[in-house]
Amino acid sequence: MKLDGVELRWVEMPLRSPFRTSFGTQTVRQLLLLRAVADEGEGWGECVAMSEPVYSSEYQEGCADVLRRYLVPALTGEVDGISVVPRLKKYYGHRMAKAALEMAVLDAELRARGVSFGRELGATRDRVPCGVSVGIMNSIPELLDAVGGYLGEGYVRIKLKIEPGWDVEPVRAVRERFGDEVLLQVDANTAYALADARHLARLDPFDLLLIEQPLDEEELLAHAELAKVVQTPICLDESITSASSAADAIRLGACQIVNIKPGRVGGYLEARRIHDVCAANNIAAWCGGMLETGIGRAANVALAALPGCTLPGDTSASDRYYKLDVTEPFVLDDGHLTVPAGPGLGVTPLPEALEEVTVKTEWIPL
Ligand SMILES: CC(=O)N[C@@H](Cc1ccc2ccccc2c1)C(=O)O
Numbered sequence: 001m002k003l004d005g006v007e008l009r010w011v012e013m014p015l016r017s018p019f020r021t022s023f024g025t026q027t028v029r030q031l032l033l034l035r036a037v038a039d040e041g042e043g044w045g046e047c048v049a050m051s052e053p054v055y056s057s058e059y060q061e062g063c064a065d066v067l068r069r070y071l072v073p074a075l076t077g078e079v080d081g082i083s084v085v086p087r088l089k090k091y092y093g094h095r096m097a098k099a100a101l102e103m104a105v106l107d108a109e110l111r112a113r114g115v116s117f118g119r120e121l122g123a124t125r126d127r128v129p130c131g132v133s134v135g136i137m138n139s140i141p142e143l144l145d146a147v148g149g150y151l152g153e154g155y156v157r158i159k160l161k162i163e164p165g166w167d168v169e170p171v172r173a174v175r176e177r178f179g180d181e182v183l184l185q186v187d188a189n190t191a192y193a194l195a196d197a198r199h200l201a202r203l204d205p206f207d208l209l210l211i212e213q214p215l216d217e218e219e220l221l222a223h224a225e226l227a228k229v230v231q232t233p234i235c236l237d238e239s240i241t242s243a244s245s246a247a248d249a250i251r252l253g254a255c256q257i258v259n260i261k262p263g264r265v266g267g268y269l270e271a272r273r274i275h276d277v278c279a280a281n282n283i284a285a286w287c288g289g290m291l292e293t294g295i296g297r298a299a300n301v302a303l304a305a306l307p308g309c310t311l312p313g314d315t316s317a318s319d320r321y322y323k324l325d326v327t328e329p330f331v332l333d334d335g336h337l338t339v340p341a342g343p344g345l346g347v348t349p350l351p352e353a354l355e356e357v358t359v360k361t362e363w364i365p366l
């Protein structure tokens with residue numbers, strides 16, 4: 001397949017309600033969508049970087065710049081999904097930008113071949129159970145209302161964002177109100193230090209599925225030390241950047257569970273490799289979320305359908321975050337989302353909705 005060029009699209013999606021985590025509060029999702037235009041057709045990719053480098057080092061404008069200057073121009077001549085990342089090896093890092101470009105080329109290739117993302121990745125299910133990520137709230141009553149609402153919508157797992165000062169009490173309140181059967185986990189987004197080990201062990205009595213990324217993303221050995229004090233399984237998110245980093249973390253005892261995010265690890269093909277490393281080591285894995293539009297959501301639901309994704313992911317319905325999605329909305333059905341079965345992503349943007357949330361476009365010719 002030969003690329004004519006790639007269109008970058010700056011998209012701004014207001015969140016239904018502010019989403020607060022240990023790294024800040026978001027009220028709008030600013031992201032890049034990519035449209036790869038090739039001789040065999042076109043494909044869509046989503047860059048999950050935030051507008052600011054507060055989750056990881058990448059950010060929206062930085063991704064646009066590295067795509068414009070280095071990554072897209074490198075894809076001259078024959079290219080297909082599997083060859084994108086190897087062709088970009090000379091450029092260090094920028095995994096979210098690379099993931100978006102691989103995704104757009106892979107989508108174009110799969111649409112042309114009539115193969116779905118799920119089929120390509122090795123999905124074994126046609127629907128997946130969905131969890132939901134709940135932000136830090138101003139009060140416990142507000143949190144309980146939000147959790148009650150999501151349980152009422154059918155979500156099969158609740159994830160609470162935590163930070164020092166908002167951890168044991170919210171977990172205790174949710175357990176007391178909704179009982180011990182609810183699948184419950186927490187995500188600290190690196191907000192704690194190893195010195196907080198005994199404090200984090202106070203979460204052990206609440207039978208959580210996992211504690212996600214309690215420490216800094218580079219502290220693998222510290223997570224292994226933490227795991228000796230805290231009984232609740234440790235899950236890593238920000239720390240897992242590739243299949244080899246997953247293998248290291250598992251061997252070091254830094255995690256018992258892995259949150260797989262294709263954007264964070266450099267693409268859906270690397271995400272599948274991480275899935276395989278986890279499965280080979282009997283490590284539970286699940287598909288994380290970056291508040292994607294229906295474009296990224298479609299690909300994430302396909303990934304979540306792989307056999308080694310044994311825990312509900314953050315593949316929530318479109319209306320968890322957005323009143324209006326750029327594709328037909330993903331709607332929760334009995335706590336599950338259906339894996340798109342059409343060629344490629346199986347979804348395409350709705351032109352009017354896409355125009356409404358687009359703030360700028362840029363054509364990068366090859
Ligand atoms: C669903 C979930 O909790 N996602 C990330 C954190 C996160 C939170 C807020 C975000 C806002 C804008 C863009 C990306 C974001 C990612 C996580 O698992 O750590």
Ligand SMILES: [Mg+2]
Binds near residue numbers: 187213288
């Ligand atoms: Mg996380």
